[in-house]
Amino acid sequence: MLLSRLPARRRAAAAWRARRPFAAGLLVAAAGAEILLVPVAGTGLIVHTGVGGYAAFLLGLFLVALGAALWFAPDQRVPVALLTVLAALAAFVLTNLGGFLVGTLAAITGASLAFAWTPPADDG
Amino acid sequence: MTRPLAPLRRFLVLFVPAVGALAVLAFGMAQGALPASFAVSGRQMQVSAAELSGRGFGLHPAVVHSADGGDHPVMVLTMRSARVRGLCQSARVDTPLGRYTVRLSAKDPARASQITGLSISATRVDADVDFTSLLLNRDAGGLGTGTPADGSPGDFGVGAGGFTVTDVKADAWMVAGGSFQVTGLDVSFGRDVPACF
Numbered sequence: 001m002l003l004s005r006l007p008a009r010r011r012a013a014a015a016w017r018a019r020r021p022f023a024a025g026l027l028v029a030a031a032g033a034e035i036l037l038v039p040v041a042g043t044g045l046i047v048h049t050g051v052g053g054y055a056a057f058l059l060g061l062f063l064v065a066l067g068a069a070l071w072f073a074p075d076q077r078v079p080v081a082l083l084t085v086l087a088a089l090a091a092f093v094l095t096n097l098g099g100f101l102v103g104t105l106a107a108i109t110g111a112s113l114a115f116a117w118t119p120p121a122d123d124g
Numbered sequence: 125m126t127r128p129l130a131p132l133r134r135f136l137v138l139f140v141p142a143v144g145a146l147a148v149l150a151f152g153m154a155q156g157a158l159p160a161s162f163a164v165s166g167r168q169m170q171v172s173a174a175e176l177s178g179r180g181f182g183l184h185p186a187v188v189h190s191a192d193g194g195d196h197p198v199m200v201l202t203m204r205s206a207r208v209r210g211l212c213q214s215a216r217v218d219t220p221l222g223r224y225t226v227r228l229s230a231k232d233p234a235r236a237s238q239i240t241g242l243s244i245s246a247t248r249v250d251a252d253v254d255f256t257s258l259l260l261n262r263d264a265g266g267l268g269t270g271t272p273a274d275g276s277p278g279d280f281g282v283g284a285g286g287f288t289v290t291d292v293k294a295d296a297w298m299v300a301g302g303s304f305q306v307t308g309l310d311v312s313f314g315r316d317v318p319a320c321f
Contacts, residue, residue, distance in 0.1 A: 059282035085142045093149055104146065118132045 020074040021117035023115030028084050029067025035091050036060025037102035055094035062087050063107055072115050077114045084111035129210040141303055169215035171244065171296050172320040173208045176289040177213040180204025181255070183282040186245065196297050198245040203287075211306065213299065214321040231308035238305040244296050251292040257285035293321045 023112055037057055066084045089109035093102075182202040210233040217224045230237055260282055 003211055081138060085138065085145075089142070089149060092146060101159045108139065108146065110140065112135045115138040116134035118131070118134075 018120055019058055020072075021070050021114040024077075024081075024110045024117060025067045025070035026115035027067070027106050027113065028070060029064045029087065031103040031105075031107035031110060032060045032063025032065075033100070034094055034106065035063065036059075038095070038103070048087060056091070059087055059091040059095060060103075063091070063103075065070075067110070070110075077117060081111040081115040084108075084114070155228045161240070166248075167199045167212060169296055170294070171246075171294045171299060172210075172212045173292045174210030174226060174290065176203075176206055176251075176292055177207045177287065178203050178206030178284050180238075181282075183289040184279055196245075196247070197245055198297055199249070201242075201244045201249065201294075203239070203242045206242055207238045208239055208240040209233055209236050211237050214317075214319040216319070224315055225319055226312075227312045227317050227320065229310050229312075229320070230306055231310045235307050237307065242299070244294060246294040246296040249294045251290065251294075254288040254290075255284040259283045268291040275291060 010118070038056060063084065066080055066087065067082045074082070084107055088104045088111070091107070092101070092104040156303055180203060182200075183202055185197065186200045187197055210230060212227065212229040214229075215225040217226055
């Protein structure tokens with residue numbers, strides 16, 4: 001098998017990724033980071049809607065935490081995915097359109113991937 | 125799970141309703157069903173509007189106190205209710221990174237925003253005005269226009285039943301006491317954001 005030709009550490013990392021919804025968690029955490037950073041990265045485009053600055057900070061951090069939860073508590077992926085969708089929708093309304101839609105869509109996609117993920121068949 | 129869904133179907137089970145909810149929210153915001161609300165106060169700022177019309181106008185002199193302890197003589201313009209097109213408000217903010225501009229404006233100048241109980245403390249107002257049932261030098265303590273705040277009895281006051289103001293530009297210390305229903309609010313913050321005028 002192709003995997004067996006990889007160095008041992010890379011194989012271990014690949015096995016670690018296979019045991020959890022890795023891409024889903026990464027996408028959700030990246031969405032949180034994007035929502036978090038949009039008000040901070042000061043270009044001429046930046047938007048604050050009232051509480052938007054604080055909401056972006058809190059919801060961004062929350063999404064990063066949810067992404068971490070997908071990695072480190074993959075058993076809880078269904079409730080975490082539902083919370084992620086709700087947080088992404090809240091971010092759309094409360095922050096800068098959820099990081100100009102990118103963050104909200106990435107978080108929803110990541111949550112759906114996590115929801116669809118199933119643990120690999122127990123082969124060792 | 126007794127009957128496992130295919131991964132794609134499991135993906136769509138969450139993804140489709142979530143995007144549907146997102147579309148509903150986006151549609152609601154575009155229609156103004158979920159209006160962006162804000163209240164503003166504080167430092168000297170610019171307020172401008174293409175057209176402002178409504179009922180219950182009052183004007184009287186007053187003094188506002190700023191956070192740094194300064195007193196600023198102003199004229200207080202009060203309006204019981206108003207419809208405004210092309211609303212724009214901007215203020216300069218000194219940050220450690222330099223001078224930034226905060227600007228709130230209505231995206232679509234053709235759509236009117238609704239304001240109730242508006243009170244503007246301005247140092248300078250530049251506008252074309254059309255008043256109905258105007259009373260100049262009415263006692264500021266009882267303008268009787270139903271506006272949110274009256275001045276001190278004995279002061280000069282102006283009251284009007286109805287008003288239409290076009291091309292308003294005001295340097296203001298405070299805009300207060302009002303509820304703003306703005307459809308399509310555009311809020312910008314940055315170094316190269318233009319001021320309202």
